[in-house]
Amino acid sequence: MHIAIAGNIGSGKTTLTKMLAAHYGWTPKFESVDFNPYLSDFYKDMERWSFNLQIYFLNKRFKDVVDISKCDGVIIQDRTIYEDARIFAPNLHDMGLMSSRDFENYSDLFDLMMSLVGMPDLLIYLKSTIPTLISQIQKRGRDYEQSISIEYLTGLNEKYENWIKDYKGNLLVVDADHIKFGDRPEDFEQITNMIDAQLYGLFPPAK
Numbered sequence: 001m002h003i004a005i006a007g008n009i010g011s012g013k014t015t016l017t018k019m020l021a022a023h024y025g026w027t028p029k030f031e032s033v034d035f036n037p038y039l040s041d042f043y044k045d046m047e048r049w050s051f052n053l054q055i056y057f058l059n060k061r062f063k064d065v066v067d068i069s070k071c072d073g074v075i076i077q078d079r080t081i082y083e084d085a086r087i088f089a090p091n092l093h094d095m096g097l098m099s100s101r102d103f104e105n106y107s108d109l110f111d112l113m114m115s116l117v118g119m120p121d122l123l124i125y126l127k128s129t130i131p132t133l134i135s136q137i138q139k140r141g142r143d144y145e146q147s148i149s150i151e152y153l154t155g156l157n158e159k160y161e162n163w164i165k166d167y168k169g170n171l172l173v174v175d176a177d178h179i180k181f182g183d184r185p186e187d188f189e190q191i192t193n194m195i196d197a198q199l200y201g202l203f204p205p206a207k
Helices: 013-024 039-044 046-069 081-094 100-114 130-140 150-165 185-200
Strands: 002-007 027-029 075-078 122-127 171-175
Touching: 002 013, 002 150, 013 027, 013 075, 013 122, 013 185, 027 046, 039 046, 046 075, 046 081, 046 100, 081 100, 081 150, 122 150, 122 185, 130 150, 171 185
Parallel strands: 002 075, 002 122, 027 075, 122 171
Antiparallel strands: none
8 A cells, every 4th residue: 555645845744754654554665855966956056956856856756656566565655756746847847947848858757657657545635834834944954945935835835735626536634734743642643543534434453
């Protein structure tokens, strides 16, 4: 089974991935950030490095999806391949930070990849407002994220909302502004109860 967590920068994807993996005994698959060869350069000069960064993410995420399809048990994934193509690349294109030529090339490659793999069995979307995202980004203190603009985050949030509105798969939306799963055990339990109901109905597995 493939569980995926989606959400904007700073929404808490990695934290929730770790907590759910520990709670259920699922195998986590984390987004590659610390060893990304383009990320630091991208935040310094988005127009120059946008295509390189998005191709890097697309390549890594496609490998993850292929690996997940071959695994037994339950894999929980921190960020999905869809977010690269439906959120981040279109946002860069709309902002004039990725050329139409590069965006069309990228989109064609994504469509080909998606013809070869299936959707997650459950997508968990962490819905957050801009003030919450800014607070979380500042709190974790990654140097390369401090130059992220409010305009950039706002554009991403708008595209997340449009994508989720039309998403056709099994979906669970978590209000990350008010459900503080990282700080309050009762809020985390609220999420696991929702997951149990979504995946297992009246008969959740014994823990």
